[in-house]
Structures are given as structure tokens and as C-alpha cells.
Amino acid sequence: MFQTAAKMFVLAPNVSLSRGILLSIRHYCKKTPTKLRVSEALSSGELGANIKVQGWVRSIRPQKENLFLHVNDGSSLQSLQIVASSELNDPLLTFGSAVEVTGSLKESPNRKQPVELQADQIRVVGECNPVDFPFKIKERHGLEYIRQFPHLRCRTNIFSSLLRIRSEATAAIQSYFKENGFVQIHTPVITSNDCEGAGELFRVEPSGQEKEEDGNFFSVPAFLTVSGQLHLEVMSGAFSGVYTFGPTFRAENSQSRRHLAEFYMVEAEVSFTQSLEDLTKVMEDMFRSATEHVLAHCAEDVDLFHRHVTPGQRDNVDAMLKRKFSVITYSEAIDILNRSSHKFAFPTHWGCDLQTEHEKHLVKHCGSVPVFVTDYPYDLKPFYARDNQDRPKHTAAAVDLLVPGVGELCGGSLREERPDLLRARLAQAGLEDSYGWYLDLRRFGSVPHGGFGMGFERYLQCILGVDNIKDVIPFPRFSHSCLL
Incomplete structure (x- = not known):
């Protein structure tokens, strides 16, 4: 049998090649590119x-x-x-x-x-008409300029580098979870729950069809998912570690540099844990593992960003990888903000929700390395966050990871596994009728568990130093913009 890049020649048994045929095959093999x-x-x-x-x-x-x-x-x-x-x-x-x-x-x-x-x-x-082509030879176009051409910007050096980095970072995160025994779960994009407290919802309805008698295609209101967390909690009743990595949606009327209507989120749930440290360890290890992989396998692409888009960012990334992430409580964070001489647009007091300006200040105060903020006021967190039962400052076992240049990157909590406390919280929020199935999870072999979510685009902003989240996703969707 003779094989080339394009053809395979198979000889029948007892058939020999003449010198002329053999030379012809060698000639063919040599000429076929x-x-x-x-x-x-x-x-x-x-x-x-x-x-x-x-x-x-x-x-x-x-x-x-x-x-x-x-x-x-x-x-x-x-x-x-x-x-x-x-x-x-x-x-x-x-x-x-x-x-x-x-x-x-x-x-x-x-x-x-x-x-x-x-x-x-x-x-x-x-063919390509270079006169009409929006990108010119030997010109280095800025991210804001090429953003105007979402159908063509992959043809530029900077955005093709971004897409290779994004692909490699996706693979690195998947590898981290696989190597650490997590099972990937494909959580639904269309859901009937709103993961209360996560944000505004996009309603899903059929187009061009007569509505059902009750007005709902699925017989219940359906939405684009804001989080796969509740579905992961279902799976945490059978697996010690699960994760999902997919698109999520928020109908927020925002034009900020940190928000999108459609973005990708990495979410994980860990069973048999009553410690926030178990969650922060996964967050920190995943961040380090993925970043080290990207720096090693996309060195030229990352260097292009760090040299021409965000000079000095490589030093910031190296500092994040060399130092252990800081940990402070929400109460300590408020004390730091109240003692600061900086004039914030949003006032700070115990019980306020931290804004981006507060988050960035806390990161800077902690040495410009990532910082975990733990134990938020109970009333700031959704029904599933575990009650610390620490009066008079009533807090929840919740944690956010804040990173330089971005602010909040990850958010998570231990989940309330105690049925009585969970039932009371659902009743207080008027959700007891809708979340009977969630209470069922606590009745049949429930275990203490917790989890978190990380915005993938914000992660890319963090390691590359990109200022606008619209420049780290192939086709950005935000209010008043859905090109292509």
C-alpha cells in the first residue's frame, strides 16, 4: 500500500509493481502538494x-x-x-x-x-477591493474603530489574536474542571425560573404563530437564562462537582464598558462543603490555571495586546499570578471605603451594595491583586444564599472576587440547605409556590453545597487589560444594538 496526502494506492495480493509504475507513483507523490x-x-x-x-x-x-x-x-x-x-x-x-x-x-x-x-x-x-475594504494595509486600527465592522473585524491582527486567546482560554477552563473531577452539565438556555436577584429577563415567545389558549408556548412563562446555577444545584444532588459554560442573558438597559445583554458565564457547584474557602480555592486555582495556560500557549497573541493596546498589563498579570489573593469581609471593606479620602459618586455605609468604583478602590487598597470580599449583608443576597445567623449584623455566606481594572469577576455563595430557613426566605420573597421543586431538593438526600459564577468576557478583560467588554466577544449584544 502506498499513501500520499491526497490518494491511497492499494495492491492486490501477489501483484508486483513494474519499475515504470513505481516511478509514476513516486512522481505523483512528489508532485502532489x-x-x-x-x-x-x-x-x-x-x-x-x-x-x-x-x-x-x-x-x-x-x-x-x-x-x-x-x-x-x-x-x-x-x-x-x-x-x-x-x-x-x-x-x-x-x-x-x-x-x-x-x-x-x-x-x-x-x-x-x-x-x-x-x-x-x-x-x-x-476577490477584495482594497479601496472599499475598511482596513488599510500597514495601518494599526484601534479596537473602537474595528468594532464598527463586526462582520469583518476578524480579518485584523488584533481581533484574530483575541479570538485565538478566547478559544484557548475556553479550552483551559474546560481542562481545569475535567482534571479536577467536575462533570460538565449542559444547562438550558430557555428556562421557567429567573434565578431571583440575577437581573432583568428576556421573555421567550413564538414568532409568527397563533398563541396558545393560555398565551404560553410552554404552558408557563419562559425566559432566556440569566444563570445555570439552579440547574447545577439539581445536579449537585448526584455529583460532587459540576459546572457549566455557556451563554447567559440580562435585559439591562446599559451602555457601560462592563455589561452585555448576552455574555458567557462559567458556573460551578461543589457538594459536601460548608466552607467559603472551598469555593475561593476553586476560583483562584481556576484563574491561575487558565491564565498560565493562555500565557504559555498564546504568547505572541497576548504580547500583541500587552505591547500595542495595554502597555504595562503584562506586569499586572504577572503580579496577580505571583501573589496569593487577598481576603477581606464586607464589613472590613466598608471600613476601608469609609476611611478613604477618595470622593465616591455613591456613598458607602454598612448595608450598601458595592459599586464598580468601590470595587476598584478595594483592589487598589489591597495591592492591585485580586481580592475576595466575603460575608455580605443578608438582605443584599438572593434567597438561596446561606444565612450566617450572626446577629446583629445579619450576613450571608457569600463571596465576590474583585480583580484589577474590572471590579467584580466572580460571585458565589454557600447555598441554604436547611429546609426551614429556606422555606421562610422563599415565603418572604413570595416565591414559595414557584420553587416547591427547590425545596424538594432539601428533602431527598440534600448535602451542604455552594457555587459561583465567573463572567468569561470580564476574565478576558482582566488578563488582556481591555477596557471595553464589547471588544472581547465576537458579536456583542447590548441595548439598542444587535448587529448581524
Whole structure:
């Protein structure tokens, strides 16, 4: 059996090859190019190999006898230099055009690249008018400018780097949970519960159909999920650790740099725990594990941000990884804020909800490293947060992780597992009829448990130093904007 990149030749038993057929097969094998991604071509040590790459032209420089191109296919920040005879030039070969190039790999005289492709053939697959194309050759466009073109911004170096980082960070978080024995749960996007206290809801109704007699397609009001937490709590009755990673929705009329109507959230639930330290350990370990993985596997892409978008951010990230996260109580946080000489737009007092300005000040006060704030006022937290029963300052076993440049990154709590206290809290909130199933969880083999959620886009903002959350998600959705 003889195999090439494109064909497989199988010989029947007792059939031998003549010298002529064998030479023909060798000739075929030699001439058939191997398709490689740009990243594979750049790392290939097979000089002289006959290959084919497909991608988009990032630069073009015609000369009298030679033609120089840089082609990128999204697999690497670095492009592959193509060297060709000027005879292969084509009027359709422009900046932004899609091409297929075949040729042989040669050692590059340029120290910045190990190899280049000596082209035998260049075929224009997709034309691009460089005059109308919103991104210009050799120009470094800002994130705010490219945000205007959500259908094209993946073609820029900076946003393609962001998408590779986002992909690698997703894989790193998944790996962390898998390696630590968590089971992934696909929680529903459409739900009948509102995870009380999480935010405004998007109502789900059928379009273009007659409504059911009771007015509801699902027979009950249905919404886009604001959190998978309650569904994870169901699963925590059968597994010691579960997590979900998916889209969540908030119908908040906000144009801020920290909020989106649709964003991704990492949520986890840990069974058999009565300690906030068990939750903070998972948060901190996950943050460190994912960040170290991204820095190691996306070094060039991260460096592009840290050099050209947020200079100095790498030092901040290194400091976060080197130092243990701080821990303070909510009461200590209020004392710090009240003693500060800084004039806050929102006044601070025991019982107030912490605003972004307060969160950033606390992080700075603690040495510009992540800080856990624990034991919030009981009345600030939803019905499922565990009552600390510490009078007169009535607090809940809840925790937020605050990080530099962003503020709140994670929020979580121990869950109230005591049926009587939970029933009283539900009744106080007028939710007892809707959450009978939630009370059932405490009747049949319930265990002390807790969990948290982390905004994935805010995590990317934190490690990259990106100021606006709309610049770390492929297609941002926010009030008055749903492009594409």
C-alpha cells in the first residue's frame, strides 16, 4: 500500500509493481502538494517540501522580477511570506483577497521567519477591493474603530489574536474542571425560573404563530437564562462537582464598558462543603490555571495586546499570578471605603451594595491583586444564599472576587440547605409556590453545597487589560444594538 496526502494506492495480493509504475507513483507523490495551515508551515522543518496553503493576503509587494506576499489563515499571528516570480502577479491579487498558493518551503534569509514559500502557483479564490475594504494595509486600527465592522473585524491582527486567546482560554477552563473531577452539565438556555436577584429577563415567545389558549408556548412563562446555577444545584444532588459554560442573558438597559445583554458565564457547584474557602480555592486555582495556560500557549497573541493596546498589563498579570489573593469581609471593606479620602459618586455605609468604583478602590487598597470580599449583608443576597445567623449584623455566606481594572469577576455563595430557613426566605420573597421543586431538593438526600459564577468576557478583560467588554466577544449584544 502506498499513501500520499491526497490518494491511497492499494495492491492486490501477489501483484508486483513494474519499475515504470513505481516511478509514476513516486512522481505523483512528489508532485502532489501537502495542504498545511500557516502555523504548520512556519514550524515545519521539511525544507523543499511541496505544500499548499490557503488564506488571506495581509500584504503585497510587487517588484520588477519578484512578487512578495504575506498570507495568513488565522492559525497564527505570524503570516507566511510567499516569494513568487512577477509572472504570477494578477490584477485580482490584492490586500485582503483570498488565495491558494502551492510551492516549496525554503529557508528564509529574514531572521524574523524560519521559512518562506517559493510559489509555483497562486490562485485567487476570493476577490477584495482594497479601496472599499475598511482596513488599510500597514495601518494599526484601534479596537473602537474595528468594532464598527463586526462582520469583518476578524480579518485584523488584533481581533484574530483575541479570538485565538478566547478559544484557548475556553479550552483551559474546560481542562481545569475535567482534571479536577467536575462533570460538565449542559444547562438550558430557555428556562421557567429567573434565578431571583440575577437581573432583568428576556421573555421567550413564538414568532409568527397563533398563541396558545393560555398565551404560553410552554404552558408557563419562559425566559432566556440569566444563570445555570439552579440547574447545577439539581445536579449537585448526584455529583460532587459540576459546572457549566455557556451563554447567559440580562435585559439591562446599559451602555457601560462592563455589561452585555448576552455574555458567557462559567458556573460551578461543589457538594459536601460548608466552607467559603472551598469555593475561593476553586476560583483562584481556576484563574491561575487558565491564565498560565493562555500565557504559555498564546504568547505572541497576548504580547500583541500587552505591547500595542495595554502597555504595562503584562506586569499586572504577572503580579496577580505571583501573589496569593487577598481576603477581606464586607464589613472590613466598608471600613476601608469609609476611611478613604477618595470622593465616591455613591456613598458607602454598612448595608450598601458595592459599586464598580468601590470595587476598584478595594483592589487598589489591597495591592492591585485580586481580592475576595466575603460575608455580605443578608438582605443584599438572593434567597438561596446561606444565612450566617450572626446577629446583629445579619450576613450571608457569600463571596465576590474583585480583580484589577474590572471590579467584580466572580460571585458565589454557600447555598441554604436547611429546609426551614429556606422555606421562610422563599415565603418572604413570595416565591414559595414557584420553587416547591427547590425545596424538594432539601428533602431527598440534600448535602451542604455552594457555587459561583465567573463572567468569561470580564476574565478576558482582566488578563488582556481591555477596557471595553464589547471588544472581547465576537458579536456583542447590548441595548439598542444587535448587529448581524
